[in-house]
Amino acid sequence: MECSDCKELIVSWSSGDLPPSGKESIEAHIGECPECRLYMSQSDRVWNLLGEWREVEPRSDFVSCFWDRVSKEERESGWSVFSYVRKLRLNWAMAGALASVLIVGIFTFALFKPDSGFETYADNDARDEQILLELDDATTRETTDALSIYGPWENTVEIMKINGYGDMN
Amino acid sequence: MDIDIELMLRTKSGDDGAFSELMRRHYKGVVNYIYRYTNLKENSEDLAQEVFLRIYRSRKNYRPEAKFSTWLYKIATNVSLTHVKKKNVNLSLDEMNDEGGEIGDPEIDIAADLIYRKEIKDVIFQAMESLPEREKVAIMLCKYEGLSYEEAAQVLECTVGAVKSYVHRGRMKLIDKLKPHLPGGGEYGV
Ligand SMILES: [Zn+2]
Secondary structure, rough: OOOOHHHHHHHHHHHOOHHHHHHHHHHHHHHHOOHHHHHHHHHHHHOOOOOOOOOOOOOOOOOHHHHHHHHHHHHHHHHHHHHHHHHOOOOOOHHHHHHHHHHHHHHHHHHOOOOOOOHHHHHHHHHHHHHHHHHHHHHHHHHHHHHOOOOOOOOOOOHHHHHHHHHHH | OOOOHHHHHHHHHHOHHHHHHHHHHHHHHHHHHHHHOOOHHHHHHHHHHHHHHHHHHHHHHHOOOOOOHHHHHHHHHHHHHHHHHHHOOOOHHHHOOOOOOOOOOHHOOOOHHHHHHHHHHHHHHHHOOOOOOHHHHHHHHHHHHOOOOHHHHHHHHHOOOHHHHHHHHHHHHHHHHHHHHHHHHHOOOO
């Protein structure tokens, strides 16, 4: 057997791809050939040497970084809607016309929409204010009546006048 | 059912937690595969994320036709190859020494050991780089990633016999290139 053939068989044997008969041929050859004997040793040792290229330890937050990246891309894809509009290459006149139509549309809608919201608000508001005023008056009147049992107050009349009770006396 | 396929099918139906689990199972292997392919540690993590991103984006079209890992390494090979071609990574040995290696582990931060590891890493990388692409990928998949010949054949889209042939030829070339770097110069026999 030629040395080149033997080396081929040696590598196949190292890879586990050699039938038993092949192994016998190698053994017969390397018994007499120091070069192929050396090659056989080198074959295994080189394969083991590859294992010296150790693994690196990736960062532990790989998975969370991945999801951050996904979120970022999704946000950017939102912006791409605007990019799409930009890509339509509308000129300024066209853009202005579209904006005008939009504004006119909004005003038209506002004009024809039955709008009772403000009235309702004003009515409610006035009613609430009246209730508060009445409550305030009643409280003042009660306080004045209560204080009168301690004798005539100099400013009782003034207080009552201020609160609109002056005419009652 | 294969756990990876099950996780991928759950991902397809909208379960992102399943995809997180899938990544936890494989990201270390993918990062190291890309790292060995490019010899650039920092880029390898970004590129590994790119690999998972491609898979995640195509989750809706996933069909469990092949083993997940073969699909994964096929994409990882494409991403690595594209990166290497695009960047035309031709770093000098000094530049390579600034990248990668065993990082942040004080236990193994012994100067002599570190220098040896960096040297041997670069020597192996250069030897691998000199191989034809398919021989390089076949050896990386079978030697480092532990894929079977059948799985490597699916990644490389070739027959099992072809993979065996790639590994065989690659090994013979590596023996010639790396034997001077064997401890003792490789000049002693059995
Ligand atoms: Zn011989």
